[in-house]
Amino acid sequence: MSTILHPAVSPIGNQVRLPFHVAWEIVIQGIRIRMGRSLVTLFGVVLGVAFLMSIISAGLIKGSVSGEIELRQRVAAMIGFLLADTGPLSGKALAIHNDTIPNATEDRFIEALRREGVSEIVSIDELRVRDEQKLYAAIVVIGGSLPGEIWTKTSPSLSHPLIAFTQPAPSHPAGASVVQLEREPSAEDLKKQSVAQKSDRVRTIWIVTIAILVTMISISNALLMSVTERFREIGTMKCLGALSSFIRRIFFIESALIGFIGSFIGSAFGLIFSLAVYSATFGPGLVFSSLPVVWLTAAYLVCTVGGILAAVIAAIYPADFASRMVPATALRTNI
Amino acid sequence: MEVTPKKLRALLAGSECESSGCITRAVGVKKVYRTGEQETHALRGATLQIHRGEYLSIMGPSGSGKSTLFNMIGALSKPSEGKVYIDQVDVAQLDFDELAWFRCRKIGYIFQSYNLVATMTCLENVTLPMSFAGVDAEEAHERGVELLQLVGLGGRFLHKPSELSGGQQQRVAIARALANRPEIILADEPTANLDQKTGEEMISLLTKLRNELGVTVISATHDLKMLKCSDRIFWIRDGVIERVARPSEIDFSSGEFH
Numbered sequence: 001m002s003t004i005l006h007p008a009v010s011p012i013g014n015q016v017r018l019p020f021h022v023a024w025e026i027v028i029q030g031i032r033i034r035m036g037r038s039l040v041t042l043f044g045v046v047l048g049v050a051f052l053m054s055i056i057s058a059g060l061i062k063g064s065v066s067g068e069i070e071l072r073q074r075v076a077a078m079i080g081f082l083l084a085d086t087g088p089l090s091g092k093a094l095a096i097h098n099d100t101i102p103n104a105t106e107d108r109f110i111e112a113l114r115r116e117g118v119s120e121i122v123s124i125d126e127l128r129v130r131d132e133q134k135l136y137a138a139i140v141v142i143g144g145s146l147p148g149e150i151w152t153k154t155s156p157s158l159s160h161p162l163i164a165f166t167q168p169a170p171s172h173p174a175g176a177s178v179v180q181l182e183r184e185p186s187a188e189d190l191k192k193q194s195v196a197q198k199s200d201r202v203r204t205i206w207i208v209t210i211a212i213l214v215t216m217i218s219i220s221n222a223l224l225m226s227v228t229e230r231f232r233e234i235g236t237m238k239c240l241g242a243l244s245s246f247i248r249r250i251f252f253i254e255s256a257l258i259g260f261i262g263s264f265i266g267s268a269f270g271l272i273f274s275l276a277v278y279s280a281t282f283g284p285g286l287v288f289s290s291l292p293v294v295w296l297t298a299a300y301l302v303c304t305v306g307g308i309l310a311a312v313i314a315a316i317y318p319a320d321f322a323s324r325m326v327p328a329t330a331l332r333t334n335i
Numbered sequence: 336m337e338v339t340p341k342k343l344r345a346l347l348a349g350s351e352c353e354s355s356g357c358i359t360r361a362v363g364v365k366k367v368y369r370t371g372e373q374e375t376h377a378l379r380g381a382t383l384q385i386h387r388g389e390y391l392s393i394m395g396p397s398g399s400g401k402s403t404l405f406n407m408i409g410a411l412s413k414p415s416e417g418k419v420y421i422d423q424v425d426v427a428q429l430d431f432d433e434l435a436w437f438r439c440r441k442i443g444y445i446f447q448s449y450n451l452v453a454t455m456t457c458l459e460n461v462t463l464p465m466s467f468a469g470v471d472a473e474e475a476h477e478r479g480v481e482l483l484q485l486v487g488l489g490g491r492f493l494h495k496p497s498e499l500s501g502g503q504q505q506r507v508a509i510a511r512a513l514a515n516r517p518e519i520i521l522a523d524e525p526t527a528n529l530d531q532k533t534g535e536e537m538i539s540l541l542t543k544l545r546n547e548l549g550v551t552v553i554s555a556t557h558d559l560k561m562l563k564c565s566d567r568i569f570w571i572r573d574g575v576i577e578r579v580a581r582p583s584e585i586d587f588s589s590g591e592f593h
Contacts, residue, residue, distance in 0.1 A: 022466045029454035236450040239411065240511070241439020241467040243432050327438070328411040 023246065027254045034226065038258065041222035045262025046269060048215025049307040053270025055207050056299045059200075060292050061278045068290035069282075075108045078181040079116065082138065082164050085179050090117035092137040095161075097124040099143030105182070106142050106166050113140075138162040138179075141169070212310055220314035223255055227322045238327035247323040255315035256308055263307020267300050358518060358551050359385040359408055364417035366403050377403040379574035380417065385553060387518075390545050392562050393555045395571030402523075404571060405555045409521040410438050422518055439468050443512025443550075447524040449504040451496040457483060457507045458492040464514040482510040486540060502533035509540060513550075520544070522554035526561060538564055559587050 031038045083089065094113060102110065113121065124139065139161050163169075164179045227234070234247055278287045366378040377400045385391055385408070395401040406412045407419050410426050419426045422441055429437055438444075451460050458479045465475035483492055486506040496504050505525060512520050522541065526534035538561055545552050554561060562568055563582050570578040 022463075025459075026452075026454070033454045232450060233452055236444075236446070236452065237463070237467075238435060239438060239444045239450075240464040241435050241515070243435050243467075245432075246467070326412060328406045 023249050023253055026250055027257060030230075030250075031254065031257070034229070037222065037226055037229070041219060041226075041258050042262045042265075044218030044222055045215060045259055045307060045311060046266040048211055048218060048310075049263040049266030049303055050269035050273065051266075052208060052211040052215070052306070053267040053299065053303040054274045055204060055211060055270075056303065057271050057296055058274040058278070059204055060295050060299060061274055061287060064290040064292045065278060065282055065287060068286060071105060071108060074105055074182065075112050078105075078109050078166065079112050081179055081181050082140075083116075085162055085164075085177070086137045088117075089113065089137060091119050093120040093122065093135070094118050095122050095124055095127050095136045095139045097139060097141045099141065102142050109166065109181070110140075136161065138164050140164045140166065140181075142166050212306070215307065216310045216314040219255065219259070219311050220317060223251060223315055223318040224321070226254075227251075227318050230322070231325070234322050234325055235327050238325070244323035247325075248319040251315050251319035251322055252312060255311045255319075259308040259311025260304070262311070263304045266307060267303040270303070271296065271300065356386055357384050358387045358389075358422060359383075359553075360418075360420045361404075361407065361414075362418045362420075364404070364407055364414045364419060366400070366407070366412075367415045376574055378407070378414070381407075381571075381574070381576050382417075383569065383576055383579075385551065386566075388545065388549045388551055390542065390552045390564060390566045391554070391569065392565040392567075393553070393569045393571060394557060394562065395569075399571045400574040401555055401571050403574075404569075404576075405521070405523060405553075408553060409442055409444065409519075410434055435467075439464060440515050441518055443514070443517040443520045445505070445508050445512050445520065445522040445525045445554075447527045449496070449501070449508045449528075451504055451507055451511070453496055456493050456495060457488065457499070457510075460496070460507055461511045461514055464511060468515050470515075478514070479510075482513055483507070485513075486510045500533075501529050502536060505529065505533075505537055506540070509537075509544070513544070513548075517550065519551045519553060522552065522556075524556055524558075525554060526556065526558045534558060535560055563587065 086092070096110070110121070118137075122136075127136075141163060143166070161176050162179065163176045164181050166181050169178065169180065237247065275287065361381055361383045364378055364381045365376070368375040368377055379400075381400075381404055393401055393405060403412075407414055407426075408421070410419075410421055410429075413419075413427050421437070424437065426434070426437075451457075452463065455463065458476070461479040461482055462472075462475040465478065466472070470478070480492060483489065486509050488503060488506050488510070491499065491503065496507065499507070505528075509520075520541070525541070526537055529537060538558075541552055541554075542564055544550055556562065562585070565582055568580050568582065568585065569576050570580065
């Protein structure tokens, strides 16, 4: 008998190994050959994930844009309060006392002061050393407290100064006119805001859930289609000795791969979409100046991973269906 | 999945097919298909023995249970009643994955419509069963080339099935069936989709493989040319083996037994 038929060592006892690269090649070739159907599946994933990502990123951008708008309004209000007492600041000098590190609002307030045309912003400490006869429109106090002796010991022009507190002042120094720049929002405003936020969150969760379900159903459907399309091929592979787990693996790999590509592209589309819509509504300057980059990156990752997971979960039923198929199906061309 | 020698011995218990002259044995095989309330008796008690190295043809009208019997012998499905022993293993006792293991190594399949994996080259089609059996890639590649040369497709390793003629595709299928050195080649109407001349070439290739490699060839067929080359012919009707005959006992001009 020829050696081509009978190996020297009996294969009995050998474990059936399932090389990953074989499954991978089958998947890649399968996707390439069935490009049309693969694209339909991919499109389903892209749409679903783009929807999901646009909802999430729109929420994030909305939050940062409304934060930015609120900040700008507050700064504008602060400038307004100051101007009411000082008149136009153009060409005038200001003294600033930093009690603490300025917060975001205060930073922006100082920036805004410069835009108003203030000729010079000098810190009190520097002012003390200088000995000059110059008119300072006001002392702006960042943080809160101002040492009582400060204006008397500094330049004479500050002996009856206008003192502007960015935050509630603990004491009102005598011999000075005081202006309070920032006002606390009323309790009613806060309550309205929190109700609006909560109902917004409920709506977002609901929409996100639906987006995930729609994506999963569309992937599952497309994969199921590909099972029926591949009845013969799966049956043939089973006749050749493919284990059920191998068949299952092929479907999971294909699904995960399509899920990855689809959700990566879909996340990009979703992000671009919400950026475009917000830029068109509020202007690109406002949107991009306050872009929550870290959060958007996190959302991108979450949507991509979520898309892959949804695709793999959606593949459970089709993969199981294919792996339980009887191999005789491939032969059943002539019953 | 692992078939240990111990398990194999357990499976062999009860087999009376000790003599190495017998490769497949079926005893009182019945198969009932249920679709809702309706029961279809595809096989009503078939008993047969197939000898090692035999060239056997199964024929019968459609609906006779021919395909069902063919699937039983090929370890593609299990009988409702009765026993099928292939190479002394009771097929009914194997689970899903053990059956796959068994098919992978013991049986090579040839289909009427070739059933090559369209996305793979000829060589990849031939090496696929070897990778299922855990043969390493280099060895599989070498053997794949060897097998394709054996079936006369020396220069077409890298062609896709769609680039080949029907006869050439069937040659690839034969090479693939031989990949894991099976004891049995199971051919389901292998010449039905081929023209006269190509069909004859296929038959002489199968006969040659049988003679040179000692492999058992079992085919379901209506092709007179194939029947003429057979050692024995099983004639099936209404779910039973009605007659077993040699080609010389058949009047081929009428297509009926004497």
